[in-house]
Amino acid sequence: MATLEIRDLHVGVEEADGSSKEILRGVDLTIRSGETHAIMGPNGSGKSTLAYSIAGHPKYTVTGGSVTLDGADVLEMSVDERARAGLFLAMQYPVEVPGVTVSNFLRTAKTAVDGEAPKLRTWVKEVRTAMEGLRMDASFAERNVNEGFSGGEKKRHEILQLELLKPKFAILDETDSGLDVDALKVVSEGVNRVRQATDVGVLLITHYTRILRYITPDFVHVFVDGRVAEQGGPELADVLEESGYDRFLTAARS
Template identity: 80%
Template sequence: MSTLEIRDLHVSVETKEGPKPILRGVDLTLESGKTHAIMGPNGSGKSTLAYSLAGHPKYQITQGTVTLDGEDLLEMSVDERARAGLFLAMQYPVEVPGVSVSNFLRTAKTAIDGDAPALRHWVKDVKVAMENLRMDKAFAERSVNEGFSGGEKKRHEILQMELLKPKFAVLDETDSGLDVDALRVVSEGVNRVKENTDAGFLLITHYTRILRYITPDFVHVFVDGRIAEEGGPELADRLEAEGYDRYLTGAASA
């Protein structure tokens, strides 16, 4: 059992006008095997939370703590956070020209585990994972994300997650830009990891459509850098029907 604990997290981002507060006191506890969905309107701070956990230098932690199994995550470098078991599937995966997917994946696995995987088993694992995600084997020799469609980039993110086997995966709007077939394949990949490991998930999304395939244990409504309401899967259904207006009205009044 692993635990990712976020307490009173405040985060600012530097702008031309100076530091701008984005997160305003986030409290959240994730445990192994549980899926937390964070939903909210644009600009509410959902992606800021994701990148702050991963250690993006653009975001400055001004208050609060984040621990992973009791260890101070905020004191770790980005690579140390990955080795500790944190994974981020990015909303906009970047291209890495000149680095093949196969080399990238094996190098990442070696860095995470501390030892290079046995080649024979590794090749088999990659092949099976790619087949499950319906990725052509030719992708293994292409440069990372270069010329990939939106759906191909998102499948590659899930491929990384399946092979690296993190303790906690933060999925930042993995459903954005996906057609229904790609959404189903990506969701199946997430569910496969959940079934075969003890991973916990923080699923960030605007819409409920991905939650038709990935059932969350908890739903958190994110508004103005805070969690405005929490509940079970039924809360997502209510958001689908009612939207975020009542939360936005309350935030504006405050």
């Protein structure tokens, strides 16, 4: 069983005037293999900052605390080392990569993460099966990465990567953002297939409960003002659906 442990994490970002603004103010979170944790909170609460800090985005500066994966110091790893260690980030806003086809990107990523190229015949079958599960046309593989993709296509591509790379821990940053109901169901089914087939630990970041109707979390954490304000089981999401975040915001300001 693998463990991703976040302890008293403080993270800042540089402002336009050169000053530093603290966004994460002491985050404690432990995710184990096979667990799905949903982080819910209002805009500006630091949810995406947490995701990008774990992944190693250079925009964010860790000023205190620790992130470890099976005891190894994640914060001392380069971005590619974090990926090889088993971390995966599905971005809220995936970037375009002109001139690189999806098929080349996927095989290059798999080779980099595993340290060796997958056997071509097996790989082609795996890619085809995963794409069919996500209801992606075969021609999708020859398009340039995210270039001209709709919002739904970008999110399906992120989950396609998740299925093929098979990480230890997957951070899904607002995967439901911009998806219609049909696309949300397809993407959720893809995440659930990975959960059923592997022991992946999932950190699912979202504003709304609608994706939790399809991906049932084991734990729900309310994120406000850069820290976890409350945590509980999946029933906590129902409370948030009913009452919103007002009481947590009020408590944070007092």
